[in-house]
Amino acid sequence: WNGRETSIATVRPISTFILAATIRDAPYLMSARTLEKSRIVLIPSQDVRAVFEVDNEFARAIVTELAQRYRAIVKITKNLKLRTSLERLANYLLQQREHAGGASAFDLEFEKRRLASLLGMTPENLSRAFKGLRPYGVSVKGNHIVIDIDKGIERFAKPDPLIDDPDS
Numbered sequence: 001w002n003g004r005e006t007s008i009a010t011v012r013p014i015s016t017f018i019l020a021a022t023i024r025d026a027p028y029l030m031s032a033r034t035l036e037k038s039r040i041v042l043i044p045s046q047d048v049r050a051v052f053e054v055d056n057e058f059a060r061a062i063v064t065e066l067a068q069r070y071r072a073i074v075k076i077t078k079n080l081k082l083r084t085s086l087e088r089l090a091n092y093l094l095q096q097r098e099h100a101g102g103a104s105a106f107d108l109e110f111e112k113r114r115l116a117s118l119l120g121m122t123p124e125n126l127s128r129a130f131k132g133l134r135p136y137g138v139s140v141k142g143n144h145i146v147i148d149i150d151k152g153i154e155r156f157a158k159p160d161p162l163i164d165d166p167d168s
Contacts, residue, residue, distance in 0.1 A: 007117040022048050078163050080120045088119045089129040090157035108143040
């Protein structure tokens with residue numbers, strides 16, 4: 001928009017993309033870029049709509065996927081609107097720590113510029129946010145993160161399942 005880009009979500013295999021536009025036969029509202037080598041299956045929209053009309057199980061699966069995507073967008077919106085940049089980064093790091101099996105050290109899964117966009121920040125604000133989390137036990141070297149969980153990052157971040165749990 002207006003010469004600018006943003007990251008709205010990270011989609012992982014196996015997922016759908018622009019399903020609402022497909023079902024509504026409407027223009028898609030976002031595009032995608034792969035972060036690693038990927039295999040993508042393109043199914044013509046009219047074929048998806050035709051099967052949707054005749055296959056109840058397929059239609060239920062589509063509605064379930066749309067409901068999950070809707071809930072994910074609501075959570076993203078709540079995260080952006082209800083939290084400060086430091087709180088967003090702290091919660092993101094806690095989620096990444098969980099994905100790393102609770103390890104105190106892990107690497108960011110993508111470049112900081114993309115992370116900043118995903119969290120609704122400029123790269124400069126992301127850098128300041130990392131510095132702001134130092135008192136809470138976060139240290140950063142390049143893409144490597146170390147969290148001393150005893151320094152209070154969880155108390156500061158206040159994770160909420162209605163925002164942070166991808167399965168709720």
